[in-house]
Amino acid sequence: MSFDQLTNNENAESNQHPVAPGSASGIASDALDLEVLNAFEELQLDDGSDLIVELIDLYLHDAAQRVSQIREASLATEWVLLKRAAHNLKGSSGNLGVRKVAEICQKLEWMDRQDSPEKIADLVQLLEYESAGANALLAAVRQRRLG
């Protein structure tokens, strides 16, 4: 099932910003902890830049690559590569408050040879879904900050 199908009719804004599961309206969601993200305000430098927007941009680019690496590693049953990519994505996701993605990455990291390929494939699919939702929320935060 595609992300679009899963989020179909989620809310009226979904055409502009697909919303992650569990969100009611706006940017509130259990996929993204805005308090964690907003805490970075205090690190803002007085140089006219917006640290949170910069972090979101870097995260969106990096997360897309990591999720793609995880998907490819899963298909190729390259577990070491999969765990490494999951580890990296867990770190940056946790620090920006992208909770669900961090949790799924943690589960992928803890997978071992006894886990079935189907179980891993299901987790990877869930990761893709949650990551797409979180990325849409981050894009919405970014858009709001840029006014």
Next chain:
Amino acid sequence: MESFRITLKQATLKRVLVADDDPVMRHLVTTIIKQQECEAVLANDGREAYRILKGDSQFRAAIFDMTMPYLEGLDLIRYMRSERRLMRIPIMMISAEQDLELMVSSFSAGATAFLPKPFTPEQLQSAMRMLLGSGSSSLKAA
């Protein structure tokens, strides 16, 4: 000549080596380093950091991610602690692992500080202040 020495020493005191393959983390750490009026020298992985350290020891501190391609943070710490010209530089390890053993291994290898992810901005700031503070005191002692 004397003023050149002072300028060189001041510049040395401001450089911090950062090695992390995560661009979000590199940017965060760099921001804090700038707040402390220091300059970040960036490496995208452990091998790049190793190459920098082979030819440059003028750092006030070093900050390494534990898990990086080619060379891990722990390998870099061991290398730095085995080199006379690098052994006094304080090192902070950042890790997405909450494993106590990894923390113990880091300190055993010679890390000055250990920061587990996820961390809050305050935790990162205070860890950085501690690291840079320990750097200046060790340089004073030298």
